[in-house]
Amino acid sequence: MTRRTSPTQEIRRARFGGVRVRFAAVAVFALALLFTGSVGVASAAESEEDDAQAAAWETLIDGSFANRQTLESEWNYLYPWGSDHNGTARMYAGSTDNNHLYLSPSGVLNIKATRIDWDEGTSDKDPYLPIHYHSAAIHAKDQITVNDTFPDYEIRGEFQAPSTAGTWPAFWITGANSWPPESDILEFKGDNRNWFNTYDGSWDNTIVPVSSPGSWHEYRIWMTKINATDVEIHYYLDDVWKGSHIGSNFVGKPMNLIINLQMEGSSGSSGPSGDTYYRAQNVYVGRTRA
Secondary structure (H helix, E strand, C coil): CCCCCCCCCCCCEEEECCEEEECHHHHHHHHHHHHHCCHHHHHHHHHHHHHHHHCEEEEEEECCCCCHHHHHHHEEECECCECCCCCCEEECCECCECCCEEECCCCEEEEEEEECCCCCCECCCCCCCECCEEECEEEECCCECCCCCCCEEEEEEEEECCCCCCEEEEEEEEECCCCCCEEEEEEECCCCEEEEEEECCCEEEEEEECCCCCCCEEEEEEEEECCCCCEEEEEEECCEEEEEEEECCCCCCCEEEEEEEEECHHHCCCCCCCCEEEEEEEEEEEEEEC
């Protein structure tokens, strides 16, 4: 499928001295003015240009995997709620734990899941599966909140993702105070298909085969406020548009950005007996300030 562009819902970015501003809508109105000479269109174009100048671009996360200091300046270890979630891996990353999360080479985040051979009980999160692995997760210190002040967000990253049965890597945003909302930017469930998901009380899924998920690929969303309560989320793989979903009641709800390697659960069992690796680089978060 070819990448879709919409001047009103997907906002292209232009750089002027490092600052990105809206310009697609201005270009549309300018073309209309050229062919129609309409005073009304001219006024609309001026209004859009004012909006473009007002909507400065802000970068929240960029290049945070150069070293531990930069990692820890922008990310926290584990899930926002602790070490356990909905699979069989327990997260053990920390400042002094380089076994399950490390940076090598500079700029690349490595997460390693290792199978354990002892009884460590069960996960404390539904569906309370037995712990079979130690792994790692991080979540961003800056939360994602779409509102009138910040109506547009871009979130992207490049990943080498495992895709064998029992492996469950993810790059996703989820409600900090409630669930829903949720958007899964990268999610593999034991095969070579990436699940672009949106959850707002019901699921929207765009499932896309990925050639060699273990090679570097970029996964991205563009999320924009479309009314007082809802957002539209555009999903991209390697800068090719793959689909869009409406996130109802996303507006005004803070969300956490998470990178984690979960195991088994929805990705099948039994998982690998050896070590499993999940790598990330060039993770970026930016937004417009209206």
